Structure formats: C-alpha cells, structure tokens
Amino acid sequence: MTHERRKTPRLTHGRRRTPPGAPRRAPDVSVVIPTLNEALNLPHVFEALPAGLHQVVLVDGGSTDGTVEVARQLRPDVVVVQQTRTGKGNALATGFAACTGDAIAMIDADGSTDPAEIHRFIEALTDGAEFAKGSRFAKGGHSHDITPLRRVGNEGLNFVVNRLFGTRFTDLCYGYNAFWRRAVPVMDLPPTDLPRPADGSKLWGDGFEIETLINIRVAASGMRVKEVSSIEHLRIHGTSNLDTFRDGARVLRTIVSEFRRRTAQRRAAAKAATRPAGSAERVRTVPVLTVPGGSWHGTVDALLTSESESRNAADESEIRG
Numbered sequence: 001m002t003h004e005r006r007k008t009p010r011l012t013h014g015r016r017r018t019p020p021g022a023p024r025r026a027p028d029v030s031v032v033i034p035t036l037n038e039a040l041n042l043p044h045v046f047e048a049l050p051a052g053l054h055q056v057v058l059v060d061g062g063s064t065d066g067t068v069e070v071a072r073q074l075r076p077d078v079v080v081v082q083q084t085r086t087g088k089g090n091a092l093a094t095g096f097a098a099c100t101g102d103a104i105a106m107i108d109a110d111g112s113t114d115p116a117e118i119h120r121f122i123e124a125l126t127d128g129a130e131f132a133k134g135s136r137f138a139k140g141g142h143s144h145d146i147t148p149l150r151r152v153g154n155e156g157l158n159f160v161v162n163r164l165f166g167t168r169f170t171d172l173c174y175g176y177n178a179f180w181r182r183a184v185p186v187m188d189l190p191p192t193d194l195p196r197p198a199d200g201s202k203l204w205g206d207g208f209e210i211e212t213l214i215n216i217r218v219a220a221s222g223m224r225v226k227e228v229s230s231i232e233h234l235r236i237h238g239t240s241n242l243d244t245f246r247d248g249a250r251v252l253r254t255i256v257s258e259f260r261r262r263t264a265q266r267r268a269a270a271k272a273a274t275r276p277a278g279s280a281e282r283v284r285t286v287p288v289l290t291v292p293g294g295s296w297h298g299t300v301d302a303l304l305t306s307e308s309e310s311r312n313a314a315d316e317s318e319i320r321g
Contacts, residue, residue, distance in 0.1 A: 089210030
C-alpha cells in the first residue's frame with residue numbers, strides 16, 4: 001500500500017547524487033536499536049543484521065545487565081549513545097540524531113523484529129517511497145506475539161486514524177519502519193536536550209506513543225508512505241515494558257492531539273492565504289500546545305480568538321499613540 005498524497009516534487013538538499021551514467025548506488029543505511037537490559041537478546045539480533053550496513057546505533061537507557069559491553073564485543077564498530085531521558089520515544093530521537101546514513105531503519109532489540117527484513121524496507125525507499133511502514137497485517141505479514149485484545153485495539157486505532165487523516169494504514173502501532181534521514185525534521189520529535197520532568201514523568205512523545213506520532217506526522221506531511229509486510233516474532237528473553245491499557249490510552253490521546261494540531265495548522269495557513277498582498281500586518285504564531293491534558297488542550301478556537309483580540313487591541317493602541 002502506498003499513500004500517494006503529494007502532487008509537487010520535494011527538494012532533497014543534502015542527498016548524495018549518483019554521477020550521470022553511473023549505476024545507481026545503494027544508500028548508506030543506519031540502523032537504530034533502543035535497548036534496556038537486552039544483553040541476552042543482542043547476540044541473536046546482531047547476528048541477523050545484514051552485511052554492508054553503514055552504521056549500527058545502539059541507544060541505551062541505562063542497562064545494568066552488560067548490554068553495552070555485549071554489543072561492543074559482538075560488533076566493535078557499534079555506535080553507542082545514551083538516551084537523554086527515559087522511554088522509547090526519547091531513545092529513538094537520540095538515535096536518529098546520531099545517524100549519518102542516507103536511510104534509517106528502526107528495529108527492536110528483543111528479537112521481535114527481524115533484521116533480515118531490512119533490505120525489503122530499503123527497497124521500498126529506493127523504489128520511490130520516502131517512508132517504509134512495517135505492517136504485520138498486510139499481505140505476507142503476521143504476528144506471533146500480538147494478543148487478541150491488543151489486535152482489537154490496534155484495529156480500532158487504525159480505523160480512527162484512517163478516518164481522521166485520510167490514510168490507509170493496516171498496522172498503526174507497529175514500530176518497524178525505515179525512512180530517508182531527511183525525513184527526521186518532518187517528525188518534529190521532542191528535543192533531546194530538554195531535561196526530564198522533575199516528577200519523573202515522560203515528556204509527550206518520549207513513550208510508546210512515538211510510533212503513532214511518527215506515522216501520523218509523516219503521512220499528514222504528504223510524504224510518500226509505502227507499507228512493507230513484516231513478521232513479528234515472540235520476544236526471545238525477558239518481558240516487554242508495554243502496558244496494553246496505559247500505552248493504548250496514550251496512543252489514543254496522541255491521535256486526538258495530532259488531529260487538533262493539524263486543524264490549527266490548516267486554519268493558520270488559510271488565514272495567511274487570505275491576507276492581502278503587501279499587508280504590513282505582523283505575523284504572529286498561534287500558541288497551540290499539543291500535549292493532551294495540558295492547560296490549553298481542546299481550546300484551539302479560544303486561542304485563535306484570543307490572538308485576534310490581542311492583535312486588534314494592539315492596533316487600536318498604535319492608532320491612539
């Protein structure tokens with residue numbers, strides 16, 4: 001499945017070019033692997049990595065079982081970075097920032113995602129996609145791990161996103177993806193240099209909702225998205241940190257938040273388009289906070305009204321002055 005949404009070509013500054021007449025070269029691929037106490041699983045995962053990778057970036061969340069040491073023993077060229085806060089979202093953002101390849105693939109360290117499938121994701125990119133979205137439920141895909149409850153929840157979330165955003169996702173919550181590195185700014189992930197909240201909670205986008213956030217923002221941007229069938233395996237060792245109800249609720253709030261975010265962006269764009277040419281009116285940014293549960297959540301209309309009233313008051317003040 002390919003989402004063909006964009007009608008105009010996109011500039012690709014920074015992309016390496018193949019010399020005229022030369023064979024099309026394979027892209028340099030960076031693989032990002034978030035870890036937290038995955039020492040027992042790494043031998044299997046690293047052994048299955050395809051040959052010829054440009055870079056393997058292991059993002060560790062403070063493992064105490066020797067995960068980092070095992071990674072360096074298995075692959076001396078591995079790039080190890082420590083995530084700056086907690087949660088899978090922060091780990092991925094930290095890993096993306098360390099990547100230097102043309103394309104980035106994101107896989108799990110527990111053995112549930114098969115590294116041998118990476119080449120099919122990269123093929124989707126070289127065939128014209130800008131984001132290759134893994135799917136356990138597309139033709140040829142399967143999951144040995146998902147429970148009936150989680151599958152029903154995933155189908156419901158798929159339905160909501162497809163209706164709200166006009167997409168055709170078959171597996172919204174699967175985190176096996178690959179994309180051109182130039183797509184990272186489109187994701188607009190939480191800055192990695194922000195401090196962790198004093199109460200120990202996660203910043204919005206630092207948790208498992210990151211996969212939904214990335215998928216929605218990429219699709220909403222108009223980038224070409226192609227689904228790639230994938231087989232999800234059981235975790236080899238250890239237990240998952242995923243909480244069905246807690247993380248499912250975060251995903252649902254993410255969907256609502258992203259829909260409001262897109263609505264606000266469209267309203268701002270429409271307003272700018274109707275402004276008279278050469279108008280001296282100063283452009284102001286509408287302060288929309290997209291963190292569900294925050295003090296401004298659900299008040300986009302009020303924010304727009306407040307902005308307009310503030311602008312009128314400022315104009316009247318200038319006239320009196």
